[in-house]
Amino acid sequence: MAYLLGYDVGSSSVKAALVEIETGRCVASTFSPATEMPIQAPKAGWAEQDPERWWQELIHATRQLQRQADLQQVKAIGISYQMHGLVCVDEKQQVLRPAIIWCDSRAVDIGRKAFEQLGQDFCLEHLLNSPGNFTASKLRWVKIHEPQLYARIKHVLLPGDYVAMRLTGECNTTLTGLSEGIWWDYQQQLVSKQLLEYYEIDEQLLPPLVPIFGEQGRLTRQSAEILGLPVGIPVSYRAGDQPNNAFSLKVLHPGEAAATAGTSAVIYSVADRAVADKRSRINTFVHVTHKPEQPRFGLLLCINGAGILNSWLRKYWQNQGYDDMNRQAASIAPGADGLLLFPFGNGAERVLENRLLQAHLMDIDLNRHTAAHVFRAAQEGVAFALKYGYDILQQIGSSVQIIRAGMANMFLSPIFREVFTQTTGAILELYETDGAQGAARAAGVGAGIFASPEESFMGMKKRLELHPDEAGMQRYAALYAQWKERLEALLHVQDMSSGLLV
Incomplete structure (x- = not known):
């Protein structure tokens, strides 16, 4: 049997799921830790986690899967992750500080001021959002308050980018990643020069782009040995948890909607x-x-x-x-x-x-x-x-x-x-279904195993339908x-x- 492996890296746990390619059935699913991962709050309104903890829980979840299936038959990996976080790494890919995660509020005033000074019309037309409390504003906070640390940053990553880096050894991101970080100019169809200039951020800190569906790197020998997976299989999909949850539920087209009620x-x-x-x-x-x-x-x-x-x-x-x-x-x-x-x-x-x-x-x-x-x-x-x-x-x-x-x-x-x-x-x-299963199915699309997103949903079952x-x-x-x-x-x-x- 051949499988697709999906990871969902949340703020409470890391989930892992194996989907059988031939049938589309989820044949194994695990999560780690057994109790929710802690969120550190050094000050009121702050929220941080150690990215190394995500990696260790991913290892634990994968080893639990080993008891349920032969992981040497995995053909591709997909990643779903908590959105809007900031992970800073140096030139040796070492994490420089705890990740500032999605629910951290320290950059609210920075984003509000940017919204006013860049202009609301500009922000809504070009960025589709206020810079708000998103990744770009969090990096500006680091630049202001931790300048010595900021000077050591080689790349800024989203949580999913960090996990992909640990799997493949490569730093990169996706268009959805640039979008959720409020880096992307929708009018110009490139990274927003105006936002970077306003925040005094070097564009070189943003990692290279890879496709959302498609090869994003291959599993290193070191990571393969740790996880019990085949060397060189592709990471072929990556998306934030909410776009991925929508994909997991076959929400692909205008007028369709998905909901979650996890931590958020x-x-x-x-x-x-x-x-x-x-x-x-x-x-x-x-x-x-x-x-x-x-x-x-x-x-x-x-x-x-x-x-x-x-x-x-x-x-x-x-x-x-x-x-x-x-x-x-x-x-x-x-x-x-x-x-x-x-x-x-x-x-x-x-x-x-x-x-x-x-x-x-x-x-x-x-x-x-x-x-x-x-x-x-x-x-x-x-x-x-x-x-x-x-x-x-x-x-x-x-x-x-x-x-x-x-x-x-x-x-x-x-x-x-x-x-x-x-x-x-x-x-x-x-x-x-869940986010880990969705990431696994999407990995099959990105690796060319499924011809289309629609084909990847075979085997997914509806459990209940409620009408008002x-x-x-x-x-x-x-x-x-x-x-x-x-x-x-x-x-x-x-x-x-x-x-x-x-």
Whole structure:
């Protein structure tokens, strides 16, 4: 049997999956570590991880696969990874500092100032986004605050670029990578000279481009021996976790959308034109199936605080397992008896215009509310936050009727599925797949094993399909309206206290 190997390098774990080429079935799947990887926060709003930890967990996950299949039959490797991170390496490919990851907020003010001084019209027309809290702004922070370290940088990499470097020994990136880092000028179709000049960043720090689908390097002998894989097999696909999740769910064309609810929660819609949200609450990136003659863009709505909220509750409330938390939540009626939870406690939220609102649990009645009420309010709060962003997606022209998701993370909860479906009003399709499987299938496309993306999806199974109903939509519309009203009040108070309103 011949296989394709996919890795999904997240902030909580590294997943690995083997897909059998002949049948398209996932024959083995593992993840490491058994508990979530820690995120370091040396200061409020910061979020860092050690890239070496990602590599070690990738090794552990691969060795677990060895117990389930013959890895010498692997023909190609695909990589999915947490987006927007910054990894700095020197000329010997040694990491110079902990990675500044996606939910780190230290560069918010740098990006906001760039948005104003480069000009909002320029940024939205050329970059499709505010420079915001993305990779380019994080590198500018390093240049300002760690100049001696900055002087030693040979290349700046995204997390997936780093993993590919460890596999192949080569530093490179992709067009989707330049797009998600807010390096790419969509008008000029090249790296933005204006942004580089404004941030005083040398373009040579950006690694060379390789195709999204196609040979990106070959497995070195050293890495092959460590991982138990054949020497010289290609790394033939790389993409950020959200474009890759969309690919994993066969979301390839305009009007199709994918959702996730892991550490963060996302709705990702594909469009055939470059759309920009004037307030940069929704972000636009190059989708994996983009071609100059057939453009494809991903409109990304991200809520930073989702599964991480559930994890926090499990760890600090009563240390319950997720299944038990879901059962308790199901014992409480919709609305959680008036308890409201706002899940914005994992860094600055793009959908809130990069405000650092933090999480809020409101209207607690000490005589009525229990842990079960909190678990219910948390799931409703995440779904309502997605609804808040989903409405913005619709306003900027995304027309979505069906949303696809993997049967994983918060979508394992019947309560969350119900609230999500009834609140958005979209049909929800759930599939037996994940990011690692998607990366494996895509590697087959990049290696020429599959003739097209469509061919790579044989063997993928739909698990469930949920439809909204009129009664449910009306019930949750009223609950969402109450939640939204309180959210807007919180934002108003924050703006008043920060001097944004006079």
